[in-house]
Amino acid sequence: MRKNSILLVDNDDEVFNVLVDSLGTDYVCEKVSDGEKGYSYLEAHAGEIDLIIIDLQTPEIKGKEILECMESNLAYKNIPVLVLASSEQTEEVEYAISMGADDVLLKPINPSVVKRRVDNVLCVGNTRMVHNVMEDLIREEMEQCIDNLGMCTCLICRRDLLTLTLNNEPPKYVTSEKGSAIAMAAQRTSRGDRIKLLTDITYYAQMVKERPSHK
Numbered sequence: 001m002r003k004n005s006i007l008l009v010d011n012d013d014e015v016f017n018v019l020v021d022s023l024g025t026d027y028v029c030e031k032v033s034d035g036e037k038g039y040s041y042l043e044a045h046a047g048e049i050d051l052i053i054i055d056l057q058t059p060e061i062k063g064k065e066i067l068e069c070m071e072s073n074l075a076y077k078n079i080p081v082l083v084l085a086s087s088e089q090t091e092e093v094e095y096a097i098s099m100g101a102d103d104v105l106l107k108p109i110n111p112s113v114v115k116r117r118v119d120n121v122l123c124v125g126n127t128r129m130v131h132n133v134m135e136d137l138i139r140e141e142m143e144q145c146i147d148n149l150g151m152c153t154c155l156i157c158r159r160d161l162l163t164l165t166l167n168n169e170p171p172k173y174v175t176s177e178k179g180s181a182i183a184m185a186a187q188r189t190s191r192g193d194r195i196k197l198l199t200d201i202t203y204y205a206q207m208v209k210e211r212p213s214h215k
Contacts, residue, residue, distance in 0.1 A: 003028045004122060005048055009038035009066065010055040010084060015109060019053070022114035034058055035066050042066075046076055051122055053105070055084040056092045064092060067099040080121045084109070132171045138162055141198055149202060151209040160213055164204045169197065 004027050008016055011033040020029050032038045035058045042049065056063035063083060070076040081101045085093050093104055102121045105114065142161060146153055151161070 004050040005030070005045075006118070007032070007038065007041060007045075007049050007052045009035060009052065009058050009063065011058065012055070015055075015084065015107070018109055018111050019114060022111045023118060024115075027118075035062055039066055039069060042070075042076060042079075046079070049079055051080050051082065051118065053082045053084060054101075055107075056089060056096060057085075064095055064099065067096055067101060071099050080124055082117060082121055132166075134169050134172045135162070135166055137172075137194070137197060138165050138169065138201065141194070141201055145198065145201065149205040149209075151205045152212055152214075154214070156214050157208050157212055160208045161201070161205055164207065165197075165201050168204070169200065 003025075006019070006023070006027055006029045008019060008029060008031045010016065010031065016029070016031045023029065030041070032041050035054075038052075038054065038058065042052070054063040054066055058066075067081065067083075070079065070081070077100070081096075082103050082105055083093065083096045083101045084105050084107055085096070086107050096104070102124050103117055105117060139162065142158065142165075146158070149161075151157055
C-alpha cells in the first residue's frame with residue numbers, strides 16, 4: 001500500500017522531527033530548507049506529493065509566494081496545503097487562506113494535534129479527486145487572453161470573470177489523479193467547445209468591465 005507523501009518547506013529541523021515523530025510510519029516525509037528549493041521539488045514531484053506544509057517565513061521565496069505560484073498553476077491546485085505561522089502573523093495567515101491554504105498549524109507546533117490536522121487536510125484533498133475541469137479550462141483561456149479583453153485585470157475582476165463564466169458554463173466532472181485534470185480536459189474538449197468558451201469569456205468580461213465590484 002502506497003504511503004502518503006508530505007513535503008515540508010521549513011528550515012527548522014525541530015519542526016521536521018516533531019512532524020516525523022507525530023505521523024509515525026504511515027507517511028513519507030521530505031524536507032527542504034527554503035522556498036526556492038520547495039518550489040523546485042514541487043515542479044519535479046508534483047504528482048507524488050499528497051500534502052505540502054509551508055512555513056510562511058521560509059527563506060528565499062516566502063511561503064505566500066509559493067501559494068501564489070500554486071494557485072496560478074493548474075498542475076498544483078489539487079495539492080492540499082498546511083501553513084506554519086506564529087500567532088502574530090494574522091494578516092499573513094488570512095492571505096494564505098485566501099490563496100488556497102487549507103489549514104494552519106501555529107508555531108510552536110503541538111505534537112498532539114499534528115496528526116489530526118494532517119489527516120483532516122488529506123481527507124479534504126481526497127474530495128478534490130472529483131473535479132470540474134471546466135474551471136481549469138476557463139482559467140487557462142482567461143490567462144491567455146486577459147490582456148486583450150479590455151477589462152481591469154486586478155485580482156477582484158479576474159475572480160468575478162471566473163465566477164461569472166463558471167456559473168454559466170455546463171460543468172465537466174472527472175475523477176482524476178493529481179495533476180491530470182488539464183490533460184483530461186483537453187481530451188474531452190473539442191476545438192469548437194474552446195472557441196465557444198472564449199466567446200463566452202469575452203462576453204462576460206464586458207459585463208465585468210461595465211459593472212466592476214470595486215470602485
